[in-house]
Amino acid sequence: MKIAVLSGKGGTGKTTVATNMAFNFKGAVLVDADVEEPNSHIFIKPKATGEKSVYKNFPVVDMDRCNLCGDCGRFCKYNAILPAKNKVLVFKEICHDCGGCEIVCKRNAISYEKREIGKIHSGKGLGGINFIYGDLNVGEVSGVKIISELREIVSNDEVVIIDSPPGTSCASVESVEGVDYAIVVSEPTPFGVSDMKMVVEMLENMKIPFGVVVNKAGLGNDEIYDYCLGKNIEILENIPFSEEIAKLYAVGEMMCLENSKYSHYFENIIGKIIKTVK
Amino acid sequence: MDINEIVVISGKGGTGKTTLVASLVPFLENPVIADCDVDAPDLNILFGETIQESKDFVGLKRAVINEDLCTKCGLCRQKCKFNAISEDIKVNFSKCEGCSVCEYVCPVGAIEMKDCVVGQVFNSETEYGPMVHARLIPGEETSGKLVSEVRKSAKALAEKTEKETIIIDGSPGIACNVIASITGVKKTVIVIEPTFSGLHDLEKVHRLVQNFSIDIMIVINKCDLSEDGLSAIENYCKEQDLEIALKIPFNKDIVKSISERKIPSIENMEFFEEIGFEKFVEWIKK
Amino acid sequence: MIIGICAKETGLNSPVADRFGRAEYYVLFDTETKEARTIENTAKNSASGAGGRAVRILDENGVVVALAPELGPKAMDAIKAFEIRAYSYGKSKTVKEALENYEAGKLKEFKTNSTESHHGLRRV
Numbered sequence: 001m002k003i004a005v006l007s008g009k010g011g012t013g014k015t016t017v018a019t020n021m022a023f024n025f026k027g028a029v030l031v032d033a034d035v036e037e038p039n040s041h042i043f044i045k046p047k048a049t050g051e052k053s054v055y056k057n058f059p060v061v062d063m064d065r066c067n068l069c070g071d072c073g074r075f076c077k078y079n080a081i082l083p084a085k086n087k088v089l090v091f092k093e094i095c096h097d098c099g100g101c102e103i104v105c106k107r108n109a110i111s112y113e114k115r116e117i118g119k120i121h122s123g124k125g126l127g128g129i130n131f132i133y134g135d136l137n138v139g140e141v142s143g144v145k146i147i148s149e150l151r152e153i154v155s156n157d158e159v160v161i162i163d164s165p166p167g168t169s170c171a172s173v174e175s176v177e178g179v180d181y182a183i184v185v186s187e188p189t190p191f192g193v194s195d196m197k198m199v200v201e202m203l204e205n206m207k208i209p210f211g212v213v214v215n216k217a218g219l220g221n222d223e224i225y226d227y228c229l230g231k232n233i234e235i236l237e238n239i240p241f242s243e244e245i246a247k248l249y250a251v252g253e254m255m256c257l258e259n260s261k262y263s264h265y266f267e268n269i270i271g272k273i274i275k276t277v278k
Numbered sequence: 279m280d281i282n283e284i285v286v287i288s289g290k291g292g293t294g295k296t297t298l299v300a301s302l303v304p305f306l307e308n309p310v311i312a313d314c315d316v317d318a319p320d321l322n323i324l325f326g327e328t329i330q331e332s333k334d335f336v337g338l339k340r341a342v343i344n345e346d347l348c349t350k351c352g353l354c355r356q357k358c359k360f361n362a363i364s365e366d367i368k369v370n371f372s373k374c375e376g377c378s379v380c381e382y383v384c385p386v387g388a389i390e391m392k393d394c395v396v397g398q399v400f401n402s403e404t405e406y407g408p409m410v411h412a413r414l415i416p417g418e419e420t421s422g423k424l425v426s427e428v429r430k431s432a433k434a435l436a437e438k439t440e441k442e443t444i445i446i447d448g449s450p451g452i453a454c455n456v457i458a459s460i461t462g463v464k465k466t467v468i469v470i471e472p473t474f475s476g477l478h479d480l481e482k483v484h485r486l487v488q489n490f491s492i493d494i495m496i497v498i499n500k501c502d503l504s505e506d507g508l509s510a511i512e513n514y515c516k517e518q519d520l521e522i523a524l525k526i527p528f529n530k531d532i533v534k535s536i537s538e539r540k541i542p543s544i545e546n547m548e549f550f551e552e553i554g555f556e557k558f559v560e561w562i563k564k
Numbered sequence: 565m566i567i568g569i570c571a572k573e574t575g576l577n578s579p580v581a582d583r584f585g586r587a588e589y590y591v592l593f594d595t596e597t598k599e600a601r602t603i604e605n606t607a608k609n610s611a612s613g614a615g616g617r618a619v620r621i622l623d624e625n626g627v628v629v630a631l632a633p634e635l636g637p638k639a640m641d642a643i644k645a646f647e648i649r650a651y652s653y654g655k656s657k658t659v660k661e662a663l664e665n666y667e668a669g670k671l672k673e674f675k676t677n678s679t680e681s682h683h684g685l686r687r688v
C-alpha cells in the first residue's frame with residue numbers, strides 16, 4: 001500500500017504527518033520526495049547506510065565526425081546544443097536528456113555522458129523507521145528524475161509513506177503517481193483552503209482516493225470544513241494547534257517520539273486509510 | 279525610470295511570506311503588486327481584486343497524436359525518454375516535456391507538436407494599486423517562464439502608470455521559478471521560521487540568492503517559537519554577515535486577520551509598531 | 565558590416581532593450597548602405613537558453629558586431645564561438661545613440677560574461 005502526503009501550500013504540516021505516521025506504522029518505509037527542500041531527515045535522524053548519485057545525461061560531440069551542419073541545434077527545443085563556427089557548444093544544465101540530437105545527427109557524431117543532479121540517501125532512523133530521501137543539487141532545473149528513482153527503489157515495498165513536495169507542480173505529480181491513497185494536509189485558514197483546492201483538483205484528475213488532515217486546527221476559521229462538507233471529502237483527523245507541538249517541530253523532534261499521547265491521531269488516520277483502501 | 283523592485287522569498291513555504299507582503303503593501307507609495315507564487319497565488323484573497331484582464335499563457339509544445347494516421351507501430355513510445363506515451367499509444371500530457379523526438383521518428387507523420395496553455399496571467403486592480411498574478415494549471419511544470427511573464431507585466435504596468443515600487447511575492451523553493459522571481463530586484467527579503475528545518479532551507483536559498491542580490495535582509499517570523507531554533511538562525515546570520523531586519527513573535531491575531539481577509543499590519547497596528555515594522559518599511563522604501 | 569543592437573521597439577529611434585537574449589527586437593544596421601531593418605527576436609520565448617539561440621539568430625542575419633546591455637554566461641560562450649564582437653552600450657538610451665557611441669569608440673567590449681546565469685545583476 002502506497003500513501004502520499006501532500007499539501008497545497010508549504011508549512012501546513014506534511015512532514016509532521018508523514019514522519020509521525022511512519023513512526024506509528026510498523027514496517028512502513030518513509031520516502032521524502034520533496035527533493036528541493038527535504039526536511040524529514042531532520043526528524044528521523046537516519047544512520048546513513050546508503051548514498052547514491054542521480055544522473056542526467058548530456059551530449060558530447062565528436063568533432064572528428066561533426067561537420068557543423070547545424071541539424072542538432074535546429075532540432076533541440078531547449079537550446080542546449082548549439083553548433084557554431086568551429087565547434088559545438090553544449091549547455092549541460094538545460095539539456096533535458098531527450099536523446100533527440102543523437103537521433104537527428106547524420107554523422108553519428110553525438111554520444112552521451114552523465115552528470116550528477118542530486119543524491120539519494122537511505123538509512124534506518126528513530127523508531128526503527130526505514131527511510132530514504134532525495135536531495136536535488138542547488139541550481140538544478142528539475143527533481144523529477146530523482147523522485148522517479150525513489151519510486152522505483154520502493155516499488156516492491158509493502159507499505160510506503162511518501163512525503164511529497166507541496167503544491168501541484170510536475171514534481172508533486174511524479175511523487176503521487178500510482179499511490180493507493182493521498183492525504184492532503186491543510187490548515188484552516190483562507191490561504192490553506194485556497195491552495196488545497198488545487199491539490200484536490202489534481203488528485204481528482206489523477207483519480208486517486210484522498211482524505212484531509214486539518215493541522216493547526218482551531219487556528220483560523222471553519223471555511224475548510226464547509227468546503228470539505230460541500231465536496232463530500234472525508235476529514236481523517238484534526239490535529240489541534242498547540243505550542244507544545246510547534247516547539248517540538250522547531251527543534252526537529254517527532255511529537256510521537258517525545259510523547260505517546262499524540263499517537264492516537266496517527267493511529268486513527270492509518271486505521272481510516274486501511275479501511276478505505278481495502 | 280529607476281523602479282524599486284523588492285522580492286520576498288522563503289525557501290520553503292508557509293513561513294509567512296504572503297502575510298508579510300500583504301502587510302507591507304499599504305505602507306508603500308503607489309506600488310505595483312506582483313504575485314509570483316504561480317503554484318498557489320494567495321495575495322488576491324486578501325486584496326479582493328477586480329480582474330480586468332486575463333491572458334492564457336502558453337508554456338511549451340506537447341505531442342498530439344492524430345488517431346486517423348497513427349498505425350500504432352509504437353516507435354514513438356520506444357524513443358520517448360520520459361515515458362510519456364502509453365502502451366495504447368496515447369500521450370500522457372503531464373509527462374510530455376515537448377522534446378519532439380516522437381514527431382521526428384513517426385514514420386507516418388501522425389504526431390504534431392502543439393502549443394499548450396499551462397496557466398493564466400491576470401491583471402487586476404486592488405485598493406492599493408494594480409496587481410499581476412498568475413495561476414499554473416495543476417500538474418504543469420513550474421518553470422521560470424510564467425513567473426517571468428508576471429514580472430514582465432508588472433514592470434510594464436509600473437512604467438506605464440509611473441509607479442515607483444514593485445513588491446513581489448516570490449516563489450517558494452530553490453528552482454528556476456525562484457530565480458525568475460529575484461533577477462534584477464533591488465532588495466531581497468528572506469522570511470524564515472526559527473526551526474531546524476527553517477535553518478536548513480535558509481542555507482539552501484541563501485546559497486542560491488547570493489549571486490543575485492547584494493541587498494538581502496532576513497525576517498524571522500514566529501520568532502518566539504523556539505529559543506534553540508532562534509539561536510541557530512541568529513548564529514548562521516552572524517557567520518554569513520546577514521542582517522536580521524525584523525523579528526515577529528507569534529501572534530494569533532495575525533492569523534485571525536488573515537482569516538477575516540484583513541491586512542494584518544492595519545488590524546494590529548500597535549503590535550507592528552512594537553516590533554519595529556516602521557524601520558523595516560523605511561529600508562524597503564529606500 | 566552588419567551591427568545588431570538589442571531593442572525594445574522597431575527602428576533606430578527605439579529605446580534599447582534591458583536584456584540580450586530576451587530583447588523584443590534586434591535592429592540590424594548595415595554600415596555600408598546605412599540602412600536599418602528590424603527583426604523580431606524569436607529566441608525571447610524560449611523556456612531556456614535564450615542567450616545562445618539569440619546569438620545564432622544574429623549570426624544567421626550576418627551580424628558581426630553586437631551591441632547589448634549585458635551578456636550571461638551562455639550568451640558569452642555563444643558570442644565567442646560565433647566570432648561576433650559584442651560591446652556594452654552602457655548608458656545609451658536609444659539604438660541610434662548606441663550606434664553613435666559605438667562609432668565614436670566609446671563602448672567597452674565584453675571580454676567575459678558581465679552577469680551570472682539568469683542575468684543576476686550585481687549591484688555594487
